[in-house]
Amino acid sequence: MADWAGALRTLAARRVVLLALVVLAVMLLLTALGQWVFAHDPMAMKVSQRLRAPSWSHWSGTDELGRDITSRIFYGARYSLGIGAATALLAVVFGTLLGLLAGFFRRLDAVLMRLVDAMMAFPDILLGIALVSILGASPVNVVLALTIVYTPRVARVVRASTLVIRELPYVEAARAVGVSTPRLLAVHILPNLMSPILVQLSFIFAYALLAEAGLSFLGVGVGAEIPTWGTMVAASAQYADRAVWTLFFPGMAIVLTALSLQVLGDGVRDLLDPRLKGAT
Amino acid sequence: MNQSQPRLQVRDLHTRLLQASGALPLVRGVSFDLYDGQTLALVGESGSGKSLTALTLMRLLARNARWQCTGQALLRDEAGQTHDLLSISSQDMRQLRGNRVAMIFQEPMTCLNPVLPVGEQIAESVRLHRGLDRRAARAQALRALEQVEIPAASQRLDEYPHQLSGGMRQRVMIAMAMVCEPQVLIADEPTTALDVTIQAQILQLMSRLQQQTGMSMLFITHNLGVVAHHAERVAVMYAGQVVEQAGVAELFAQPAHPYTQGLLACLPGRARQLAKQTGRAVPLQDISGQAPAMHALGPGCSFAPRCRASLPVCTAESPPWRAEGSHRRLCHLGEQP
Numbered sequence: 139m140a141d142w143a144g145a146l147r148t149l150a151a152r153r154v155v156l157l158a159l160v161v162l163a164v165m166l167l168l169t170a171l172g173q174w175v176f177a178h179d180p181m182a183m184k185v186s187q188r189l190r191a192p193s194w195s196h197w198s199g200t201d202e203l204g205r206d207i208t209s210r211i212f213y214g215a216r217y218s219l220g221i222g223a224a225t226a227l228l229a230v231v232f233g234t235l236l237g238l239l240a241g242f243f244r245r246l247d248a249v250l251m252r253l254v255d256a257m258m259a260f261p262d263i264l265l266g267i268a269l270v271s272i273l274g275a276s277p278v279n280v281v282l283a284l285t286i287v288y289t290p291r292v293a294r295v296v297r298a299s300t301l302v303i304r305e306l307p308y309v310e311a312a313r314a315v316g317v318s319t320p321r322l323l324a325v326h327i328l329p330n331l332m333s334p335i336l337v338q339l340s341f342i343f344a345y346a347l348l349a350e351a352g353l354s355f356l357g358v359g360v361g362a363e364i365p366t367w368g369t370m371v372a373a374s375a376q377y378a379d380r381a382v383w384t385l386f387f388p389g390m391a392i393v394l395t396a397l398s399l400q401v402l403g404d405g406v407r408d409l410l411d412p413r414l415k416g417a418t
Numbered sequence: 419m420n421q422s423q424p425r426l427q428v429r430d431l432h433t434r435l436l437q438a439s440g441a442l443p444l445v446r447g448v449s450f451d452l453y454d455g456q457t458l459a460l461v462g463e464s465g466s467g468k469s470l471t472a473l474t475l476m477r478l479l480a481r482n483a484r485w486q487c488t489g490q491a492l493l494r495d496e497a498g499q500t501h502d503l504l505s506i507s508s509q510d511m512r513q514l515r516g517n518r519v520a521m522i523f524q525e526p527m528t529c530l531n532p533v534l535p536v537g538e539q540i541a542e543s544v545r546l547h548r549g550l551d552r553r554a555a556r557a558q559a560l561r562a563l564e565q566v567e568i569p570a571a572s573q574r575l576d577e578y579p580h581q582l583s584g585g586m587r588q589r590v591m592i593a594m595a596m597v598c599e600p601q602v603l604i605a606d607e608p609t610t611a612l613d614v615t616i617q618a619q620i621l622q623l624m625s626r627l628q629q630q631t632g633m634s635m636l637f638i639t640h641n642l643g644v645v646a647h648h649a650e651r652v653a654v655m656y657a658g659q660v661v662e663q664a665g666v667a668e669l670f671a672q673p674a675h676p677y678t679q680g681l682l683a684c685l686p687g688r689a690r691q692l693a694k695q696t697g698r699a700v701p702l703q704d705i706s707g708q709a710p711a712m713h714a715l716g717p718g719c720s721f722a723p724r725c726r727a728s729l730p731v732c733t734a735e736s737p738p739w740r741a742e743g744s745h746r747r748l749c750h751l752g753e754q755p
Contacts, residue, residue, distance in 0.1 A: 244482065305482075311529040313478055315516035315543045315594060325542070329533045 148409055155405035158398035165395060169215040178206030180213035180365060189381040199383035201373065207384065211391050214365040218347060219395070221281055221366070225346035228285040230339045233292020234331070238323060240293065241300025251297065254290040262287050262345075263352050270358045277360045284349055288342045292335075299334050303327050333410035340403030344396040351392050367392050423494060424451035425634045426475075426519075426602050431489035431504075433467075433474045441486060442713055445470050446658040448489075450651075452602060452634040459645040459666075460638045461681075462655030465709055468638045471655075472604045475503055475636075476521050477511050493518065493602065517547040520595035524607040526587035530579035536590045537563075537575030540597050547598050562593040566623060585616035589623070596627060603628075604636045609644070621648055642685060646670060651744075654678050657710055657720035664745040674747040676725045680705040719750065727751055 150156040168175060178196070184204035192199045198207035240250040257265070269283035303309065304327060312326045347367075353359040354368025355375075362369055367388045374384035433445035445467045452458055460468045470479075479485045491503040495518060503511065503519070523529045531539055540562055541555035550558065556575065563571035566589040579587055588608060595603060605624065609617040625648060628635055637649055645652055646666060653663045654677065662675040673679045682688060683703040692700040707724035719725070722732035729750055737750045 307523055307525050307528040308531045310478060311521075311523055311591070311594070312531065312542075313515070314476060314521040314523075316512045316514075316546050317516075317542065318512060321546075325534075326531050330531070332533070 145409060149402075149405050152405060152408075154401050158401035158405070161394055161398040162402065165215065165219075165391075165398075168212045169219065172209060172212035172215075176206065176209035176212065178209045180205065180209040182206075189377060189384070191381070192383055198387040199381065201370070201384050202377050202381075207370075207387050210365045210370060211367065211388055214367055214370060214388075215391070217277055217360060217364055217366040218350060218368070218392075221277060221284070221350045221360070222343045222347040224281045225284040225288060225350075226339050226343035228281065229288035229292050229342050229346075230335060232285065233289045233338070234296050234328075234335055236289065236293040237296025237298075238300055238328065238331070241297040242304055242323060242327070247297070250293070254293050257286070257290040258294070262349060263356075266349055266353055267356065267358050270353060275358060275361045277364065280350055280353060280360055283353075284346050287349070288345065292338050292342065295334050295338055296331055299331050300327060303330050333407050336410060337403045337407045340399045340406065344399040344403075347392060347396050347399075425454050425494055426452040426636075427490070427492040427494075427500075428452075428475070429490040429492070431471065431474060431491065432487065433470055433479070434486040436484040436486055439713075443715075444658050444712055445474060448653075448655070448658075448660050450653050450660065450663065452636060454601070454634050455628065455632045456651065457628065457635040457637050457649045459649035459652045460636060460655060461640060461642065461645055461652060463640060463709060466655040467658040468640075468655055469606050470658075472521065472606050472636065472638055475604065476515060476519065477503065477508070478521075495601075513547070516543045516595075516600070517598045518600055519602045519604065520598070520600035521604040521606065522588075522591050522595050522608045524610050526584055526591050526611060529591055530587055532579055535576045535578055536582065540590065540594050543594060543597050558597055559593070562597040563590070565596065565627065566590070566593045568593075584612055585620065588612060588616075588620055592620070592623065592627070596631070599631055599633070601633055602636065603633050604638070606638045607640070608637075610639070610641075617644075624648070642681065654681070657715070658712065659720065659748060661721065661749070662745075662747040668745050672745075674742075674745065674752075675721075675749050676727050676751065677705070677721045678747075680724075680726075719748075 150159060182205060184200075187196070187200050187204035188202055190196055190200040190204070196206050196208070198211065201207055201210070236250055236254070240247045265287050266283050269286055270279055273279035273282060309322065309326055312322055317326065350359060350366060351368030351371060354366055355372040357372065359368050360366055362373070370388035371385060371392070374388065378385040428451070429449050431445055431448040432443065434441040434443050448467070448471050450458060460471065462468050473479050474487050475491050487504055489504060492500045493503055493514065494500050501510070501514065503514070530536065537556060537559045540559035541552070544550050544558045545552070545555040560571055560575055563574055568574050568586060568589050574582070574586075579590070582590065592608075608624070609620050612620060621644060624635070639645060649666050651663065652666055652669045653660045654669075654675065655661070656677050662669065662673070662678045664674075669678065670682065673682050680703070684705065686702060689700045689702050705724055710720050710723065716733060718733040718735055719737045722728045725732065732750050735750070737748050739746055739748055740752065
């Protein structure tokens, strides 16, 4: 774990993973530095320039109010990526806690997992729509709603892995040494769950990105005044037949980021298997 | 040290698996004494209750089943106080486990946590029981690794289990068990998963450690050759009971229980000996039949259906203990008519 440079090198050894890493790095960099890189203010409207096709001055064209789509994409990325990351982190933290407890303590299992089953019976987006309508449309509420949607998914995966690991001989051996139950969970079981958990982290990041876009498209997302990728796609719907770039570029941002995250998740899973870590 | 008092006294140990259909007796009245510096071998075929006896003593029976354990297992600590391993609280048991009573398992491949360096796994025990800080515990772990003769011990501390060979992993397991200098070590087939040359090394190592520390050892095995070389006393288990208990030399020279006699006759060495004496090839002996199903035990001796010398009384009444000195057996045979 300590050798981050080595880990990164191992990850990058696979072409697809390297590509995903580069895409994500560029995306993050432009998101952070967007206001200095791009000449146009993402919020500045110029009605004379509305729905212009991509050109040297507007790389991705302009939207229906004449705003530069490129700078809006990277401005909106703060919200889209922020919502994705926050959702993924929260869902993984709560899901891991639930899954670990349910997997380890048989009595809790029945109760917790029936709750999780009930939650998972709703389609993701439908549950998201319902929750956002109750909570109200705002970035924080979208994160809350999506966390509630994805926590059960993580809990299931973590529980399944916990069920396997707690029966392994080294858990019994740790008990034979006199390890207490909380320590057993934290030191001997949790670290062995890291690879499914990290994979879930990257997957849920990608899912949340898509779900946020979906919610915003349906008008129950963060609110139309905030330019997330989802609201941009939603706003483009009326003009896409005349100005396909209003749909294409925000859509590509969503697709590329989600895809890169999934590929990265796969790469991380392979990396985390200690048997593949090399003999150094 | 009072040599005449046993370190661990197990009395009438019963372990029953509680099922919907009733309690299944799997360990049925096991009694034995363990003395300092001595090794008691617990032998028997698969399913005879050897490992279950050990797990009962460690209070490590599988948690996904319901168990009922009765009897006593009295451990004498250095202050001369006795603790009944079966009745003390689980907190107290956790204090003893790994500290006064340690256990080595059969599978060195799977008994080590794959994501923790072995040094940390060894150090964990001393940190828990001695309250040592990270550095001091690491020093103890290093000492323990050196004690089990692992080459380049200081490098091994930071290695992960998959980087070690099977024999080295078993050494690490032993280091884990020995690092707190337990008074009783329970070794559950510690060499079964290893190849023969490594087996010999590990057994030698364990004997040497025992001589150094004066701990007593409960050695579970089905390898009679190992028993002959490394144990002082032997308890033979069959169908959850100890059916014969004696000193090693005595048991091998004069097995008194028909099951023990059968086991010894099965050894290839015995057939070779007979062949030499008679000048003819002698086929390997076997014990016909199979071990009884534990849920359908009759009232009599559990070995009676397979016993060559079985009497009518054998299937009707459970056999009594008979003893000549310290040589005890559970059998009807030899009763005066």
